[in-house]
Amino acid sequence: MNPADVRLLKDGDLETREENLRQLLVRAEEGDTSAKETLRALVRDYPEYHRSLYSRALNRAEVFGDDTLREPLLASLADTRYNCQAWAAMGCAALGVRDAVPALVAMLDHPQDIARDQAVIALGVLGDESVVPALARLLQDSISGMRERSAEALGMIGGDAALAALWDEFENRRYYRIGYIASALSEFAPDVIPRLIEAAAGDDPDKRYWAAVALGSTGDDRAVPTLERLMAEDRGSTVFDGMVRVAAKKGLRTLRRIQAAIAARES
Template sequence: MLVTRSQLTHRDREVRVEAVQGLVTLAGYGDDEARELLREIVTDYRDFDVEIYSRALNRVEVFGDQRLAEPLLAALGDTDHGCQLHTAEACGRLGVRAAEPLLVALVEHPQVLVRESACYALGDLEATTAVCALARSLDDESEYVRAAAGEVLADLGGADAIEALWSAFRARRYRRPHYLAQALARCGPDIHDRLVEATAHDDPEIRFWAATALGATGEERFEPVLARLAADDHATTPTGAHVSTGAKKALRSSRRRRERRDSGQPAL
């Protein structure tokens, strides 16, 4: 299949899309000419429409390398072209560490998907310098962004990241913070001990989500605590959920996770 640059800028959208898809396929099979043309899309991104640029970046792993760092940084800072969402993802996947300051700025972008993408890209870059910005994103108006920030903070670890997650959990600013429970479950023994203590908190919502987090660890040692809550704690949260029901679900979740782990399957 021969793909030319003129097809990528053709006035017919179907021709353009078919051309970039063909290039991605060829590049995946090791075609150097296809890879070079895909790199041209990134380097000369202003010459192509956003869809073609985005479709190319969706498979940046088959043609991208550090030679694309400079044009990716240019596109990431280009507020007029409308390509920051996919550019952020590409910077993360290619390890463009120079993008960190721009990505930190993008966690406050007006568009939800761009903010979410920036959070995940910072996680890909293991950007510990972004902990403060990600901590602020735990108060984002979008649950998708809050969840992304929580996941990345858990991955980054470190005292500041973990304390940010714990503070958000204790503050109870948002309803049904399942993403915080999942993030805290991955934060290690010190936080797990705090979660056990939280199962005796005065607030039933704290107890409910602490139980959920303990179940998400998949650790058998927390089952006695969860079993006690399941049997005895019939209080309800502001959203109408029963702590006992949450604990029962947490018990099932814990056992499923251990079964998958013991059988060599990937974690849920």
């Protein structure tokens, strides 16, 4: 590691150091080993550096991170004085630090929303099914963004328990607008498609509406007949005045976009 690179992050005013950090990240992305080691030193010796530099570096942890950062990241997760737990969670997710799961679960009760957000995101990325109950309770959180990120994390984790938690919220809606639940359920295709098709044939227009949204997000041809039927025949409306046939029309359009994107990637 070049000592001059270290000084770039310690000398001068904060604006200058932030610009130096940006340049180090560019060099690291280009393969510069000294820049990478300097950035790793920032994470390892984080109390010696300004929090702004630490947080900005961990936004790009995948550029320079390696296994040597596991212990420093775990230490930062527990460090309430340095107050960068959110970015430590981000780094753990980027580098696949599975030992962080217990600390991340504890962070779900953090007083700062950004820390809670990043803990949820990291738990989804790390994919440990043991955290499903902790995330499931957040589907009832008073903050809509927290509900959305928790649903997305459950969709990423997968498995029977995650599906059960999402389906319970689909069946027993505590909030009127649950597009995030529909989107997360689509991650369980193709297995969830028969259940969504059955829901789309039920008496509850709200359930038919969100089933249409979920079916569209699967990108699966098996959803097409149901979406076409709802679009042509269903005149139901939700408690927030959403039309089922409109949801089906948009769902069919989403399905076709997904299929086109997949075909483009595979060509």
